[in-house]
Amino acid sequence: MEPKVHTLFEPVTGTWQYLVADEITKEAVVIDPVLDYDKPTGKITTRAADEILDLVAGKCYTVSRILETHAHADHLTASRYLQNVLAERQPTSPSPLVCIGERISQVQKTxxxxxxxxxxxxxxxxxxxxxxDETFAIGNIEAKVIHLPGHTPDHIGYVIGSNVFTGDSIFNPDVGSARCDFPGGSATDLYQSMQKLLALPSHFKLYTGHDYPPESRDIIAGQHVSGSKAVPYTTVDVQRHDNKHVKIGTEMDDFVKWRSERDSGLGDPKLLAQAMQVNVRGGRLPMGDSEQMKLSEVPSAMARVVKV
Known part of the structure; x- marks a missing residue:
């Protein structure tokens, strides 16, 4: 059985948010939601997450889980905001579970x-x-967790039907791959994770965690499109032949050498400190301001996110 996949692009951080549903039972999950945060002012808003909520309401879905692929370093998660709002809107259903891979404990410790x-x-x-390899149900559809380390050690993906939500373990062919220089990251592990994805059936769709659209794009599921447009997925077959970092014939040693040299010249993501403080807390906010994170305006629905 195949799910209905809704794609929502958050342009400030270049992040893809996903709403994945069993259209028969109306059960759904949210993957990698974004909380809007303005670093200079410390203001939090919920524009991106509210788009998800509007879609959930419009489709009459019941959300059972909010899924993270990893502890993101470039945006704050909206998981607890969504959980709070959905708990009120779905009073006859259990509150959605906020979920992540078990190796999050390693990232939290660091x-x-x-x-x-x-x-x-x-x-x-x-x-x-x-x-x-844990499995769970989305209505009548089985989902499976796969470990995809490299970008971060805790990184996982979700296989739902013939769709794989890869987070930052692979990017669209013209972008290639993600950095591996965060604590516990590994270019060798990332290469092996990408090979795991490329070994899936050729028609499987690989939904990425980010896209950074160029002035024009020639690859979207093997079709030609034009204009600056973010693309949520390409197929395994397209990735095998066109991914500029790991297409067929790319040796691991060559990839690791290039990726390591590239990462050595990269600066920190601009929201690194803020994202880490919120995301390892499972989407909860720190109790107050700190040197690394200002909190000047917090929506009322977020006030309950602070862990007391």
Missing amino acids: MSKVYNIPAIDLEGAFDHTFAD
């Missing part, structure tokens, strides 16, 4: 030292952490 995050803030930060 980042708690960097940003002085109290241990209590990380206790039960996520409602569920997935084991490798």
Whole structure:
């Protein structure tokens, strides 16, 4: 069985958000939602997440899980905001579970030292952490978790029907691959994760975590399009032949050498400190301002996100 996949692009951070549903039962999951944060002012808004909520309401879906592919370094997650709002809008259904891969504990341990995050803030930060190859249901459709390390050690993907939500483990062919220089990252691991994806059936769709559209694009599921437009997926077959970093014939040593040299010259993502502080807390906000994160305006629905 195949799900209905709704794609929502957040242009400020270049992030793809996904709403994936069983159209028969109307059960759905959200993947990698974005919380809008303005670094200079510390203002939080919910424009991107509210687009998801509007779509959920319009389609009469019931959201059972909010899924993260990894602890993002370039945007704040809207998982707890969505959980709070949906819990009120779905009073006859359980509150959606905020989920991530089980190796999030490794990232939490590292980042708690960097940003002085109290241990209590990380206790039960996520409602569920997935084991490798764990399965779960979205209505009548089975979803499977796959471990895809490299960009980060905790990184996972979700296989739902013939669709794979890859996060930052592979990018569209003209972008290629993600950086591997975060703590616990590995270019070797990323190459192997990308090979795992490229070994899937050729018709499978690989939905990416980001896109950075150029002035023109020639690849979208093997079809020609023009104009500056973000693309949510390409097929495994297209990736095998056109991914500029790992297409057929690319040797691991060559990829690792290039990726390592490239990463050595990259600066930090502009929201790194803010994203890490929120995302390892499972989407909850710090109790107050800090040197690394200002919180000047927080919507009322977010006030309950702060862990007390």
